[in-house]
Amino acid sequence: MLEKALIGSKRYWIWIFVLLGIIGVGFIAYLQQWKYGLGVTGLSRDVSWGFYIAQFTFLVGVAASAVMLVIPYYLHDYKKFGKIVILGEFLAISAVTMCILFIFVDMGQPMRIMNVVLHPTPGSVMFWDSVVLSGYLFINLIVGWTTLGADRKSVPPPAWVKPLIYLSIPWAVSIHTVTAFLYAGIPGRHLWLTAIMAARFLASAFAAGPALLILLVMFVRKVSKLDAGTEAIQSLAKIVTYAMIANVFFFLLEVFTATYSGIPGHAHPLKYLFFGLDGHTALVPWMWTATVLAFLGLGLLIFPATRQNEGILPIALVSVFVAAWIDKGMGLVIGGFIPNMFERVTEYTPTATELAITVGVYAVGLLVLTVLYKIAIGVREDTAGEAEHH
Amino acid sequence: MSINRRQFLKIAGASTVLGLGGASVVNSLKRGGLEASQMSPDPKGLVAKRWGFVVDVSKLESEEDYKRCADACHNIHNVPVFKNDKLHEVKWIWKEPFENTFPGTEHEYMSHEFKEKNFLVFCNHCAKPACVKVCPTKATFKRKDGIVMQDMHRCIGCRFCMAACPFGARSFNYLDPRGKDTDGTPLIKVENKTFPTRMIGVVEKCTACYERLSIGQQPACAEVSNGAIVFGDLEDPNSEVRKIIATKYTIRRKPELGTQPSIYYVIGGSEHA
Numbered sequence: 001m002l003e004k005a006l007i008g009s010k011r012y013w014i015w016i017f018v019l020l021g022i023i024g025v026g027f028i029a030y031l032q033q034w035k036y037g038l039g040v041t042g043l044s045r046d047v048s049w050g051f052y053i054a055q056f057t058f059l060v061g062v063a064a065s066a067v068m069l070v071i072p073y074y075l076h077d078y079k080k081f082g083k084i085v086i087l088g089e090f091l092a093i094s095a096v097t098m099c100i101l102f103i104f105v106d107m108g109q110p111m112r113i114m115n116v117v118l119h120p121t122p123g124s125v126m127f128w129d130s131v132v133l134s135g136y137l138f139i140n141l142i143v144g145w146t147t148l149g150a151d152r153k154s155v156p157p158p159a160w161v162k163p164l165i166y167l168s169i170p171w172a173v174s175i176h177t178v179t180a181f182l183y184a185g186i187p188g189r190h191l192w193l194t195a196i197m198a199a200r201f202l203a204s205a206f207a208a209g210p211a212l213l214i215l216l217v218m219f220v221r222k223v224s225k226l227d228a229g230t231e232a233i234q235s236l237a238k239i240v241t242y243a244m245i246a247n248v249f250f251f252l253l254e255v256f257t258a259t260y261s262g263i264p265g266h267a268h269p270l271k272y273l274f275f276g277l278d279g280h281t282a283l284v285p286w287m288w289t290a291t292v293l294a295f296l297g298l299g300l301l302i303f304p305a306t307r308q309n310e311g312i313l314p315i316a317l318v319s320v321f322v323a324a325w326i327d328k329g330m331g332l333v334i335g336g337f338i339p340n341m342f343e344r345v346t347e348y349t350p351t352a353t354e355l356a357i358t359v360g361v362y363a364v365g366l367l368v369l370t371v372l373y374k375i376a377i378g379v380r381e382d383t384a385g386e387a388e389h390h
Numbered sequence: 391m392s393i394n395r396r397q398f399l400k401i402a403g404a405s406t407v408l409g410l411g412g413a414s415v416v417n418s419l420k421r422g423g424l425e426a427s428q429m430s431p432d433p434k435g436l437v438a439k440r441w442g443f444v445v446d447v448s449k450l451e452s453e454e455d456y457k458r459c460a461d462a463c464h465n466i467h468n469v470p471v472f473k474n475d476k477l478h479e480v481k482w483i484w485k486e487p488f489e490n491t492f493p494g495t496e497h498e499y500m501s502h503e504f505k506e507k508n509f510l511v512f513c514n515h516c517a518k519p520a521c522v523k524v525c526p527t528k529a530t531f532k533r534k535d536g537i538v539m540q541d542m543h544r545c546i547g548c549r550f551c552m553a554a555c556p557f558g559a560r561s562f563n564y565l566d567p568r569g570k571d572t573d574g575t576p577l578i579k580v581e582n583k584t585f586p587t588r589m590i591g592v593v594e595k596c597t598a599c600y601e602r603l604s605i606g607q608q609p610a611c612a613e614v615s616n617g618a619i620v621f622g623d624l625e626d627p628n629s630e631v632r633k634i635i636a637t638k639y640t641i642r643r644k645p646e647l648g649t650q651p652s653i654y655y656v657i658g659g660s661e662h663a
Contacts, residue, residue: 037590038547039564044477048552048562108547108562108591115527115546126526126550187520187647188556264494341558342490346477 001145001152004378005371012374019367026360029353030105038108041354046346047337049106051358054333056102058208058325059365060179061201063095063136065209067172068239074165080232083380084217086151087228089144090372091213092172096137098365103130105357125181132175139168144372152379176201183336190258191269191336200250201328206243208324210236211317216373218314224377225384230310237313241301244320248294251327269335272345277338280345283331290326293319434606438623440517440536441598441652443609444634445510448658449618456485459510459611459619463596466610468587470567470577480561482596483512483611491655492643510619512611513538513559513596514643514651521551521560530593536624536652537598545592552593556644557651559595566590624652 008016033040043050069088072078104110121127143164150157180198187193214236217228258266271277273287297319300306307313339345350358450456463483464471472479485508489496496505515538521530522538529545532538552560567588571577578587585601588594598621599609612619622631631654634640640654 037563037565039478041564043564045479045552045561046477046558048549103548106548108549108593109545109589110547112527112544112546115529115544119527119544121526121528124524124526124550126524126548130526182550186524186554187649188644189553336553341556342486343493344490 001149001375001379004375007378008374015370016367019363019370022363023360023367026357026363029356029360032353033105033357038106040351042348042350044346044348046340046344047334047348049333049337050348051329051350051354052102052106054329055358055361056099056106057179057182057201057333058328059095059099059102060133060176061205061324061328062209062212063092063099064172064176064202064205065213066092066140067169068206068210068236068243069213070165070169070172072235075169078235080229080235083226084213084228084232086144086148086376086380087217087220087373088213089140089147090376091209091216091369092140093137093144093372094365094369095209096133096140097368098361099133100137101361101364102358105361125178125185129175129178129182132171132178136168136171136175139164139171143168148376148379151383154383173202176205183332188341189336190263190265191332194254194257196250196253200247200254203243203247203250204324204328207240207247208321210243211240211321211324214240215314215317215321216369218310220373220377224381226377226380233310233313234308237301237307237317240317240320241298241307244294244298244301244324247324248298268339268343272338273331273335278345280338280347282347282349283334286326286330290323290331293326294323297323432605436603436606436608438535438629439625440623441515441603442536442622442624442631443515443612443653444620444622444631444640444656445653446618446620446634446656446658447507447509448656449616450508450510455616455618456508456510458614460484462610462614463512463599465580466582467585468567468578468582469594470563470565471571471579472565472577473571473573475565475572478564480563480567480594482561482594483510485509486511492641509655510611511557511559511643512653513598514557514649514653515596515598516652517650518648520554520556520647520649524550524554526550533600537600538595539597539600540593540595542586542588542592542594547591547593549593556647556649560593561595562593563588563590 041050041052066088069081069085073081073085104113107113116127116130143161146161147157177198180201183189183192184194184197214233217233217236221227255270258270268277272280273283274291275281276284297316300312300316300319306316334348338347450459460481460483463469464481467482469482470480487505488507488509489505491509491511515536517536519530519532519538522532525531526548527544527546529541530538530551531541547562549562552562565577567577567590569577581587599607599611602609607613609619609621612621620630620634622629624631624635626632634656635654638656638658640656642651642654645651
């Protein structure tokens with residue numbers, strides 16, 4: 001099936017080479033980091049995780065969100081998702097690839113990455129995160145490739161793949177739960193030390209992931225003959241709506257506990273994020289942008305008239321996606337380090353090198369996504385053509 | 391020296407045989423239940439069930455007192471000194487004012503003097519260290535005598551331990567510690583050849599001078615502290631640390647987090663404190 005990715009229009013190839021160019025720039029930036037160390041980033045003794053780990057955290061959610069298609073289609077036999085469930089699985093593969101790359105570029109000694117396997121440490125959440133993430137990558141590769149291969153031959157997928165599909169459901173939940181446990185089990189970081197972290201992660205993932213997927217589905221419909229259908233898009237949009245309501249609700253629960261209890265340590269990180277602390281306000285505009293976008297997106301999604309309008313729906317989805325990205329991709333990780341263990345504020349701003357590497361990793365993800373989607377669309381267009389012949 | 395192919399094969403073959411022989415010796419040692427660390431302990435080495443510190447800040451008076459302790463540690467451990475780069479600094483022991491050492495315990499009626507009173511902070515060598523729990527490679531681990539160690543050769547530089555440590559005791563080598571500062575001077579002024587320097591991209595911290603204990607010496611900071619830092623076995627009721635803890639009021643940093651820090655602070659100070 002890979003050959004499908006090698007035949008494309010001029011625009012397809014321009015896009016591929018643009019991505020390769022961006023990856024090249026990111027790679028050169030990474031070589032600089034390789035040579036001089038993580039000192040080329042904005043990270044510091046106080047804020048020791050930043051943009052890389054935050055992107056990793058956010059993208060684990062995007063990867064997990066494939067389950068929002070798998071559950072309705074495979075457990076509830078919701079046929080409308082039949083055409084796009086493969087797009088969800090392939091999005092998961094692309095997202096997990098980026099997750100692994102973001103972990104890699106964040107490491108101080110990347111050549112020692114196999115130490116995690118050589119000295120397995122079941123007490124470490126990071127060990128489990130590497131296990132569930134690589135497992136999830138393999139499950140989706142096998143399931144996606146096998147079901148698409150069967151589809152090409154117009155036969156049902158082999159029976160052995162069914163248990164893997166069912167396994168992928170709890171597995172998807174596990175990747176984001178374990179990722180939340182990276183943070184939620186750490187004493188002394190008040191923003192992270194919360195039992196609702198995993199639930200919040202899942203809610204935010206099931207809002208942002210499917211929001212991105214709908215946008216992709218709409219794009220695919222424009223550039224190919226693969227049309228998921230209005231009903232599938234609307235069903236997914238409802239999933240985004242409910243998940244985003246839960247996400248915002250969970251966040252407000254955090255705000256209540258931190259502010260009403262009045263415990264200073266609990267309130268400080270939130271105060272830093274939304275109002276600034278000791279005159280440091282770097283993230284304030286971002287957090288309020290996220291707040292406005294979250295409520296704008298929710299407003300447009302909750303009312304059927306705006307949700308069903310396919311001109312307005314993308315605005316709502318982009319709002320939800322960006323709000324979730326700011327929340328997890330900036331606020332959550334950085335906010336956990338501010339104030340530091342001595343109640344002092346050291347702020348963090350990513351450097352140009354760090355951003356170039358980040359964009360490079362995203363370009364790798366997009367390249368993987370483009371190739372996989374090209375294959376899926378190619379196969380689907382072939383089988384649809386055959387169906388018309390019969 | 392150059393060797394031809396035949397010679398090379400001969401040597402390679404011989405070393406393989408020898409190598410196998412070596413493996414069997416190692417195996418026989420394993421059966422005897424021996425560990426490398428038990429092979430030849432220095433009889434002068436200091437041992438304990440759980441090492442701990444008492445820091446009496448009333449005995450730390452001048453700037454010089456703090457600096458002497460920190461310099462003693464940093465010099466013998468080849469800790470790089472960044473003059474202008476606070477973001478990437480590496481430090482094992484340093485001073486922090488009371489309100490930063492014990493956040494949440496200061497109050498509005500506390501004298502300014504006391505709020506600003508400096509404490510010496512370093513790794514607490516917790517009995518239940520959060521850093522050890524989270525490390526994905528066991529690069530940081532707790533020894534039987536309670537010292538929380540850092541294996542800089544195994545560390546992958548993921549910095550999970552830095553996120554987990556509630557005491558900010560850990561530093562990461564963002565830049566090459568063997569390199570030069572922005573003004574061209576070496577980051578390690580005078581290298582102590584008996585202690586390893588670190589490479590870029592690994593985490594480091596206070597290791598309770600394990601290398602000095604093994605030859606019967608006190609930790610460097612305690613040695614130069616004029617009695618402000620007392621080091622001893624917390625499990626031994628007759629040790630000096632236990633005697634101080636039994637007779638004076640001591641506090642620990644963030645005990646509510648349950649990591650059980652092994653540094654006990656005596657505040658002491660003036661009569662009215």
